[in-house]
Amino acid sequence: MKWIRSSISRKVIFSILILFLITFSIYGYVLRTQIRSSFEKETEAKLMKDSQKIATEVNLFLERYMTIVNQMETNQDYLEILEDIENRANKREHPLYNKVVEQLAAIKNSDQNISLAYLGLGEASDLITQDYDYDADPDYQIRGKGWYQETIKAGNTIVTEPYVDGVTGGLIISVAKPVMQAGQDLGTLALDITLDDISKILSNYQVAETGYAILISKNGTIIYHPNEERVMNDNMSDFDGALGQAASSMQAGESGLINYEFNNEQRLMAFNPVANSGWSIGTLVPKDEIMVEGNRILFISLVLLIGAVLFTTILISLLLKKNLKPIDKILAAINNVAAGDLSTKVDLDQADEIGRIATALNQMTANMRSIIEKVADTATDLSASSEELSASGEEVASAAEEVGNAIQQVASGSEEQSAQVDQTNVMIKDLLEQIEEVENMSKQMDTQSNEVMENIKSGNQSIDNSVNEISSVKNNAEEVSKTINNLGELSTQIGDIVALINNIAAQTNLLALNAAIEAARAGEAGRGFSVVADEIRQLAEESENATVQINKLINKIGAGVDNAVDKMNNTEEVVNHSVEAIDETRNYFEEINSASLQLAEFIDNISSKSERVNLNANKVEEVVNEIAKVSEEAATNAEEVSASSEEQYSSTEEIVRASDQLAEMANELSESINKFKF
Incomplete structure (x- = not known):
């Protein structure tokens, strides 16, 4: 397949063969x-x-x-x-x-x-x-x-x-x-x-x-x-x-x-x-x-068809080879242009697509040749200008270097004076910073003492709320205790009623038994009454069983009520102890509040004295800053002049380097252009 893809003529022939095979296969099938x-x-x-x-x-x-x-x-x-x-x-x-x-x-x-x-x-x-x-x-x-x-x-x-x-x-x-x-x-x-x-x-x-x-x-x-x-x-x-x-x-x-x-x-x-x-x-x-x-005729027809296909394929191959031959000339010309020979020209007198490709290639080559010639001229001019610029830059760099040395000496004296003033200013700043730290610490202590006072007030308020809530709990516990006691009394009354129902059920059961005995004595006449008596006896037994279950539940409720009463009594004692503990805590908070008020007064005295010291230190700093400012202006002016001269020297060196690089690029461009043949 690679061999076929490497040639247009082979691609065309292969496609035609495929088309012929499909066509003749259909034709052969229809013919058969x-x-x-x-x-x-x-x-x-x-x-x-x-x-x-x-x-x-x-x-x-x-x-x-x-x-x-x-x-x-x-x-x-x-x-x-x-x-x-x-x-x-x-x-x-x-x-x-x-x-x-x-x-x-x-x-x-x-x-x-x-x-x-x-x-x-x-x-x-x-x-x-x-x-x-x-x-x-x-x-x-x-x-x-x-x-x-x-x-x-x-x-x-x-x-x-x-x-x-x-x-x-x-x-x-x-x-x-x-x-x-x-x-x-x-x-x-x-x-x-x-x-x-x-x-x-x-x-x-x-x-x-x-x-x-x-x-x-x-x-x-x-x-x-x-x-x-x-x-x-x-x-x-x-x-x-x-x-x-x-x-x-x-x-x-x-x-x-x-x-x-x-x-x-x-x-x-x-x-x-x-x-x-x-x-x-x-x-x-x-x-x-x-x-x-019929098969003989079909065989002869297929042989003739195959012969026609082969003949047609060979004929098309020859025609393609003849018509595509100019492509070899165009390909050779393209290779020459790729190698740098812009003087290449394809001479084809054809009006078809191949002829138009050749004309376009000649036009492209002519345009490239014109562009390369202009670039070559520009590269020559650029190389000469860059050499002149490099020479001028070297002269300016030498002068700038001398000026920079002189200014550097003036700047050295100004820098020494400025350094001494700066050292004094640093010491004063350290003092101011220490004073500010004392002042800040006193302010923080004041703030913290205020927060402590607020916390104490909040604690007293919480204690009052706790006392009120515990009192409410105590009252509720007393009411619950009374309710539970009432529930115990009601359970006792329900037990009495259940005992009464149980006695009635036992008597009903006994009466049903007697009725059944009497019905048995009556024979057939008492059979219906016997059935009713049995039903009554069964209901009496079920009622008696139910009262037994209710009695058990009442006993459990009574035991639960007694237990709840005991726990409520314990709860009341715990609440009383809690009230006493909260009262003691309130006394402690009042003592802490008194000590905090004394500490706040002491912190206020320290803060006022720190502010006075800070004002005096600021006045000293202003005087030293005036002296430092004058020295810094002198040193700055000298440094600016020195920096300007150094910048000028650096810029001049960069110009020299750029002009050298530009000259080198111009030479490389010229060498590249020389590879082309005009």
Whole structure:
């Protein structure tokens, strides 16, 4: 793929090949479908036409012998002998016997397919043939034979079902016509015909490589098949599926075309009826052989297509190579420009995209050449100017350095005087800072003493609140104690009521028991009263159980009330002790408040004296600051002049360095420009 991506022509050719492959694949598929459809239709038409043709030939074969039989009916000798002979004994005595035998022999000898020409004698139950000495078997009953019955029933010339000749072992048929008189059968006129010629007609037929024809009788028996083992042994009606359905259609005298599978092979068969016989001709071919010629045509078409693709690909490749050849010139020119050769020019006399690319490249090269020439001129001028600037800067730097040295000496004396004044000023500032610290500490102590006084006031207020709340708690506890005592008394009263209910339940239970005894004595009359008594007794027992449970709960409540009373009494004692402790705490806070007031007065005295000392120290600091200011102004002026001279010297050195760098850059630019070829 990398090899393809590295060339436009290869990309185009590869894309065209892909397009051709897709197009020709679709074309090949459509072509194969069309060829297959065409060959199938052509084969179907051929099979149908062949089956019709073979059916016509077989019908002509049968009609020839049916015509002979019909002509025999016009022979009065045949009719007379059939009418006269009533038993076997006198058949040779009939005056027409010899003549009839000779006529039958003539008919038999006229056609090699006629194996026997004969008259069937209905009354005599015998046959007169071309053989003078022929006699039927003694037990031969002609009217019991199937062919005879079929002929009489048809009332016209018929072709019988094929059967195997007992003498020759060959397959033969009988063509027979009944002779009737006043509704009574006198006998038949008949020919036995061998089917050798029909077999030859069918065996000579072939379609594709292994296609063949078959012939079946009106009952479905196979009369002809290339595989002789199936002749007279197989019946098409016995097959299942499409083949069995086709057999039904063939027996019904229909024409048609079917697709069926036999021995895992798909086949196509056309069939047509044989007139005047009830037979049917089938022509068939394996479907794989239909496309043998079609595949050959398809193969040739595909070979031609592949050849056309290859030829077209080679032609396109040559055309692309020719049309894309100028790109190599453009690429070489671009490489030259990349290497610095701006004198490169592409000469192409083309109006297409490649020609426009070449024109744009020449224009770009010309523009770059013009720009580089201007840059080269500018670089030359810049190099000269930077060298002049560097020389001037060095002279200015030398002068600035001398001025700086002189000013530095003046600044040194001013700095010494200023340093002494600064040292004095520092000592005074230290003193002021210490005084300020004392003053600040006294202010902080004053603030803290005020906070302590406030805290003491808050503590006294909290103590008063605590005394009031504890008194409230004491009063509430006394009320709760009274309520609990009342609850205990009520529990005692409830217990008395429960005892009364319990006694009533016991008496009710006793009465119910007596009632039950009386009801038992009353027998059936007291049974209803006994049930009621039982219900009353059960209610009495449940009431007694309930009173027992209530009594237990009352006892628990009483115990809880006693416990609560004891705890409330303890709580009252604790509250009294708390009130006493809070009163002692109030006394302590009053003593602390008195001491705090004395401390606040002492702190105020210290703060006022610190303020006086601070005022005097500030006056001294102002005088020293005036002296320092004068000294600093002198030193500052000298330093400013010295700094200005140093800055001028530094700026001059920077200008010199910049001009050197500029000259170096100009030289590098010139060297870079020299790489280009104009």
